[in-house]
Amino acid sequence: MENYRSPQRDAAFVAYELFDFQSHYEALDLEDVSPDLVKAIHAEAAKFADNVLAPINQSGDQEGCHWNDGEVTTPEGFKEAYKQYVEGGWPSMSHPPEWGGQGLPYSLATSIAEFFSGANHSWAMYPGLSQGCISTILAHGTDALKQKFLPKLIEGQWTGTMCLTEAHCGSDLGMLRCKAEPNDDGSYTLTGTKIFISAGEHDFADNIVHIVLARLPDAPAGTKGISLFIVPKFNVSDDGELADRNQVECGSIEHKMGIKASATCVINFDGAKGFLIGEPNRGLNGMFTFMNIARIGTGLEGMAASEAALQGSLRYAKDRTQFRSPTQRQGERSADPIIVHPDVRRMLLTQKAFAEGSRALAYYCMQQVDISQRSKDSESVQLAEARLALLTPIVKAFFTETAQEATSYGIQVYGGHGYISEWGMEQLARDTRISSLYEGTTGIQSLDLLGRKVLGSKGELLAVFLKEISAFCDTVDADEQTGLWCKQLGQAMQQWQKLTATVGKAAGANPDELGAASVDYLMFSGYVTLAYYWLKMATVAKQKLAEGTSETDFYQGKVATAQFYFARLLPRAQSHAAAIEAGAASLMDIGEDMFKAD
Numbered sequence: 001m002e003n004y005r006s007p008q009r010d011a012a013f014v015a016y017e018l019f020d021f022q023s024h025y026e027a028l029d030l031e032d033v034s035p036d037l038v039k040a041i042h043a044e045a046a047k048f049a050d051n052v053l054a055p056i057n058q059s060g061d062q063e064g065c066h067w068n069d070g071e072v073t074t075p076e077g078f079k080e081a082y083k084q085y086v087e088g089g090w091p092s093m094s095h096p097p098e099w100g101g102q103g104l105p106y107s108l109a110t111s112i113a114e115f116f117s118g119a120n121h122s123w124a125m126y127p128g129l130s131q132g133c134i135s136t137i138l139a140h141g142t143d144a145l146k147q148k149f150l151p152k153l154i155e156g157q158w159t160g161t162m163c164l165t166e167a168h169c170g171s172d173l174g175m176l177r178c179k180a181e182p183n184d185d186g187s188y189t190l191t192g193t194k195i196f197i198s199a200g201e202h203d204f205a206d207n208i209v210h211i212v213l214a215r216l217p218d219a220p221a222g223t224k225g226i227s228l229f230i231v232p233k234f235n236v237s238d239d240g241e242l243a244d245r246n247q248v249e250c251g252s253i254e255h256k257m258g259i260k261a262s263a264t265c266v267i268n269f270d271g272a273k274g275f276l277i278g279e280p281n282r283g284l285n286g287m288f289t290f291m292n293i294a295r296i297g298t299g300l301e302g303m304a305a306s307e308a309a310l311q312g313s314l315r316y317a318k319d320r321t322q323f324r325s326p327t328q329r330q331g332e333r334s335a336d337p338i339i340v341h342p343d344v345r346r347m348l349l350t351q352k353a354f355a356e357g358s359r360a361l362a363y364y365c366m367q368q369v370d371i372s373q374r375s376k377d378s379e380s381v382q383l384a385e386a387r388l389a390l391l392t393p394i395v396k397a398f399f400t401e402t403a404q405e406a407t408s409y410g411i412q413v414y415g416g417h418g419y420i421s422e423w424g425m426e427q428l429a430r431d432t433r434i435s436s437l438y439e440g441t442t443g444i445q446s447l448d449l450l451g452r453k454v455l456g457s458k459g460e461l462l463a464v465f466l467k468e469i470s471a472f473c474d475t476v477d478a479d480e481q482t483g484l485w486c487k488q489l490g491q492a493m494q495q496w497q498k499l500t501a502t503v504g505k506a507a508g509a510n511p512d513e514l515g516a517a518s519v520d521y522l523m524f525s526g527y528v529t530l531a532y533y534w535l536k537m538a539t540v541a542k543q544k545l546a547e548g549t550s551e552t553d554f555y556q557g558k559v560a561t562a563q564f565y566f567a568r569l570l571p572r573a574q575s576h577a578a579a580i581e582a583g584a585a586s587l588m589d590i591g592e593d594m595f596k597a598d
Contacts, residue, residue, distance in 0.1 A: 003315065004054045004308055006046035006115035009554070010356060012039065014363045017540050021107070024367055028374040030105055038108060045112035048088060052081050053120035060122055060261030061427050065202075067253045072201040072263045078123055082156075082204040091127060091156035095134060099150040106373060107366035113297060114359070118304035121431040122261035126159060126199045132293045133160020133211050137230065140278040140286045148236050149209055158207040162294065163194040163231075163267060164287065171444055173213065173223060173284065180214040180229055180274065188276060190214050190231055190269040193251070196438070200265030201233075201250035207242060208233040210267065212274060213283050220281065228283030231274035247272040258430030291439060292392060296365060298439045299395035302403035303358040305432040309403075309410035310351035312425055316414055317344050338413070347409040349564045353534070354402040356561065360533035362399075365391055383464065389453050390461040391529070397445035398526030400436040407432045446518035449525065455504050455514075462500060466493050469532050476539055481559075485535050485566050492528045492573060499524065499580050506583060516584035524576040531570045538562035 015021040016035055025033045056077040063075040085091070094109035095101025109131075116124040134153050137146060152158040169175035178192025190212060194200075201208065210231045219225030235243040251266040278286035321335040328340040338344045368391075371384035407429040411418030418425045436442050454462050470493070473486045503521065506513035541558035549555060 004050060004057075004119045004311060006042070006049050006118065007307055007355075007359075008039075008042050008046055010359060011042060011111060011114075011363075013537075013540075013554075014360050015107075015111070017544070018360060018537060019363055019367055021367070024370065025105065028105070028370060030374070033105060033108065041108065042112065042115075044088070045090070045115050048084065048090075049112075049115040049119035052084060053116060053123055056081060056123070057120040058421075058424055058427060060120065061258075061431075062421075064260040065253055065263045067201075067250070067263075070201070070249050070251070072203065072250060072253060072265070074202050074204065074263065075261045078261060079203050081123060082126065085127060086156035091130065092154045094131075095150075095154045096138070099138075099146065100154045106369045107363070110296070110300070110366050110369075111363065114300050114304045114307070114362075117301045118308045120261075121301060121305070122259045124301075125259065125262045126202060126204060127156070128297050129162065129199045129294075130156070130158075130160040132162060132289075132291075132297070133209055135293055136162075136211050136228075136286060136289045137277065139289045140228070141230070142277075144238075145230060145275055145277065148238065148240050149230060149232070151240055152207065153209060157205060158209055158232075159199060159202070159205045160209045160211065161197055161200050161267075162287070162291070163197055163200070163210050163212040165196055166193060167195050171440065173226065176213060176215070176226065178212065178214040178269065180216055180227060180276075182216070183273075186275075188214075188229060188274045190229060190272045190274045192269050194267045194269070196254070197265040197267045198262055198438075200263060200267045201253070202263050206234070207236070210248065211277070211287070212269070213287060214274075216280055223284050225281050226283040227280050228277045228286040229274035230277050231269060231272050235273055257433060258427070259434055292388075294439045295392055295396040295445075296362075296369075298435050299358075299397075299399040300362060301435045302399035302401075302432065303355060303362055305403040305428060305435070306351055306355035306358060306399075306406035308428055309406045309425070310348065310355050312423070312428070313348055313351060313410050313413040314339075316417075316423075317348060320414075322415075344413060346568070347413055349561060350569065351406045351409055352557075352561050353530075353565045353569055354399075354406050356537070356558075357530040357534055357565065358395075358399045358402070360537060361391070361529060362395060364533070365395055386461055386464050387468075389457075390449070390465055393445040393449040393453065394522065394526050394529055396439060397436065397442045397449075397522050398529075400432070401442055401523065402526070403432050403435060404429075442522070443515075443519055446522040447515065450503065450518045450521045451514055454500055455507070459497075459500060459504075462496070465529075466497070469493060472532070472536065476535070479542075481563070482535065482539060482542070485531075485538070485562070488566055488570060489528070489531050489535060492531065492570065495573075495577060496525065496528055499577060503580060510584060512584040512588050516587050517580045520576040520579040524573045524580065527570055527573040527576070531565065534562040534565045 022035055060075040066073040092101045093104045094106050097103045137149055166176050180188040180190045182188055212229045212231045213226050214229055215225055216227050232246055233248050235246050237243050247270045249268045251268045254264040317339040318337055320338050322338050323335055325336045325340040368384040368387050372381050375381050410425040414423055414425055417423050476482055476486055478486055503517045538559050541555040544555045
């Protein structure tokens with residue numbers, strides 16, 4: 001969308017008025033990361049997103065990527081935009097100075113990722129994959145591997161990918177067959193084919209560093225026999241310089257519904273040279289460093305899409321005239337702007353509630369990542385990691401599922417014009433559809449939340465978060481309106497605990513009950529979690545209005561959207577609760593042959 005504008009004001013509200021990032025940074029010995037510095041960085045990032053990335057978004061979709069004999073050429077303007085990105089120092093923001101980074105907090109670097117994704121989803125995926133590659137090498141690589149690969153990756157001269165799945169195994173990584181044979185010099189020879197490799201081949205950088213899952217010769221079966229390797233497109237000398245071409249080839253690129261300017265590659269490793277990273281047969285543990293970063297990043301893509309859909313819809317709704325309002329007629333025109341009509345407002349408010357509510361939860365998670373990476377207090381780190389364990393699958397799945405609704409409403413607000421490519425809304429919906437699929441589908445995220453995180457911790461992770469919500473509600477100086485919202489939230493929290501116990505008991509007798517309840521459980525969790533953040537935002541906004549402010553519309557908009565959320569969106573949780581309580585029978589009692597249509 002060429003008219004996209006990075007949401008700087010709301011980003012500042014969430015960071016400094018809602019979560020007090022100034023005190024947060026000071027507590028982590030980051031006093032130099034002042035509000036003025038953050039504001040300046042956001043402003044520069046917005047210029048790049050709005051003026052460089054947004055104008056090539058639609059043309060990139062129309063042109064797509066080009067594959068020729070193993071080489072991929074990106075759409076016009078994409079390579080040049082990446083050059084500006086590198087020249088601006090954006091790749092190195094949050095990485096350690098000893099490897100060429102700027103040492104800024106994760107939250108600051110990640111907050112601008114929303115701007116880039118909202119402006120141009122396809123382009124933003126290229127540098128986004130590199131960040132996960134860097135973090136994986138930092139966490140698990142030897143000093144020699146760090147010296148060899150990190151400086152050029154952090155500078156942005158090289159980019160990175162994650163190579164997980166194969167054609168026969170999909171999300172079941174225990175089935176993968178890519179093999180790694182040890183060499184006498186300590187390296188390994190990798191053979192196999194990986195699919196769905198985002199940014200696996202392109203013309204942005206001198207080298208592409210792949211993080212690859214493969215099996216050693218004596219590896220046990222299943223996920224316990226997976227190891228992790230670094231495999232560069234070009235081999236690298238010990239001093240970090242490019243050497244000869246490695247046996248890594250892009251066999252093809254996928255022809256896709258959306259994100260057409262992002263190269264999704266089949267990568268063939270035909271005796272390629274690689275290096276073990278981390279412990280043998282512990283590769284999936286190492287890859288989770290990459291995957292957890294990618295899951296939060298994918299959630300941000302959903303949030304950014306909801307924001308972009310809101311921006312486009314709001315502009316159109318204010319300008320497009322259709323029919324007369326029975327109560328809000330504006331002048332003597334034959335028709336009024338469609339924003340006066342209740343159903344259009346329903347769609348706009350849903351987009352706004354999802355975009356801004358998601359931003360609040362996302363910034364909270366960014367704050368927890370900062371603490372987990374930088375705090376010297378072990379209890380604070382442990383608490384932050386507990387919060388992230390619970391909330392990461394919600395961020396990934398709930399943000400991307402609600403983005404489907406927000407972008408669909410973007411098309412609906414435009415009416416017939418929403419179906420026309422020139423307006424950009426149908427591209428936004430197509431691009432966003434992938435976000436609920438990669439880095440683990442909604443079903444997989446839901447099983448992770450309910451099975452591994454909530455039931456797997458015997459309810460402790462959920463209890464930590466519910467305790468925080470209860471503590472906040474106890475501090476709210478409630479008027480009649482916020483008092484009602486606190487009551488609604490309290491009832492939802494009790495129901496959350498009851499549903500957890502119900503599913504846990506049922507799954508003990510029938511394991512299918514877990515899978516039958518999981519997606520509805522995640523969606524219920526998402527609606528309740530966003531209610532908490534809308535209560536927090538409304539509380540801050542009411543305080544600002546009481547103190548007096550020149551931004552009355554901004555803060556009143558927060559309160560009004562909270563009212564809409566509690567009245568019209570939080571009640572959706574009850575349908576998910578009913579589905580959970582219905583159990584697995586309605587899903588599993590139908591025989592496979594009964595699905596036939598003939």
